[in-house]
Amino acid sequence: MSLLRSRDNPRVRRWRALARDIRLRRRERRALLEGVHLLAAYLDSGARPVALLISESGERDAETAALVRRAQLDPVRLSDSAFRWMADAQAPTGLAAEIPLPDDAAAAMRDATHAVFLDGIQDAGNVGAILRSAAAFGVDTAVLGPGCADPWSPKVLRAAMGGHFALRVAEAPDLPAALGEFRGRLACAVARGGAAPASLDLSGPLGWILGAEGQGVSPAAAALAALQVTIPLARGTESLNVAAAAAVLLYERARQLSTRGARS
Numbered sequence: 147m148s149l150l151r152s153r154d155n156p157r158v159r160r161w162r163a164l165a166r167d168i169r170l171r172r173r174e175r176r177a178l179l180e181g182v183h184l185l186a187a188y189l190d191s192g193a194r195p196v197a198l199l200i201s202e203s204g205e206r207d208a209e210t211a212a213l214v215r216r217a218q219l220d221p222v223r224l225s226d227s228a229f230r231w232m233a234d235a236q237a238p239t240g241l242a243a244e245i246p247l248p249d250d251a252a253a254a255m256r257d258a259t260h261a262v263f264l265d266g267i268q269d270a271g272n273v274g275a276i277l278r279s280a281a282a283f284g285v286d287t288a289v290l291g292p293g294c295a296d297p298w299s300p301k302v303l304r305a306a307m308g309g310h311f312a313l314r315v316a317e318a319p320d321l322p323a324a325l326g327e328f329r330g331r332l333a334c335a336v337a338r339g340g341a342a343p344a345s346l347d348l349s350g351p352l353g354w355i356l357g358a359e360g361q362g363v364s365p366a367a368a369a370l371a372a373l374q375v376t377i378p379l380a381r382g383t384e385s386l387n388v389a390a391a392a393a394v395l396l397y398e399r400a401r402q403l404s405t406r407g408a409r410s
Contacts, residue, residue, distance in 0.1 A: 149202070151225040158224065158232050161199065161244065165234040168296045175247040177298035181239045182209055187308025188245065189216050195243035197222060201229035204240025213241065234300035247298060254316035255327040258287035260399075261353040263332075265321055265363050266293035267388060273297060274305020275389035276356065281309035283396035288313050291321030291367070293358070322366045328353045333373040334363050335395060337385050340376035348399040349406065359388050 150158055163170050164178040171177050176196065179185055188195065198221040204210045205223070214221050230238055248254070255261075262280050267273055273295045280288055290297055297306075297315050318324035325332060330351025334340075355371055357363035368374075377386060377394050386394070 191311035197244040201240035261287040270295040270301035277306040278309040281312035334371035340374035343398040
């Protein structure tokens, strides 16, 4: 099997662009996964990549080799230097995969019963952490409105630690319209003036609206919420990081459902 060595190779240049260019990802509906953990999570979801990329060093790693066998796809071999140039991670592990992106927000909404809606959250680490918590606490759908970090960028993928593949992840050009498609109650997280999450009944189909730190949820999105929710904080503390707030809210719903299940 031949080895791709040159940075000028069109395939290598395209994969590098997929890791860095949101316009290319959106135009081709493809993204690049990097690393053993993300590929394992992707395969665990039952999906299969379009292409598998491996470095010379990666070929000699037992865990990487096992994943390649699981993927049942002949890998494209790159030299170590070409792989490092292509990859986004500072210390690439020698394994990457090209994957197709999922359907749009309208398709995602059809079966949603527990969802998070992100409104203008620009920080990639926060978006990834929210998706990771969403997967951990039983959310089935995540919808990102305009102004959010690209959920398929390498930074968001790394921060979510495979959470994407336990969720339906969609982007909505019109977030209020996507909210209107949701068939359950909507709860808007606000810095002050809302009800404490523990005081509310969070059972049943529920969608959480989470906004960027500082500006919060847009008025158009907030107007659609049936519930306004504020996490009680210690005196002198102004607010929580949005990813931390999301984890608290999602945990409270999981706690309520678990407690009810134990009593029944």
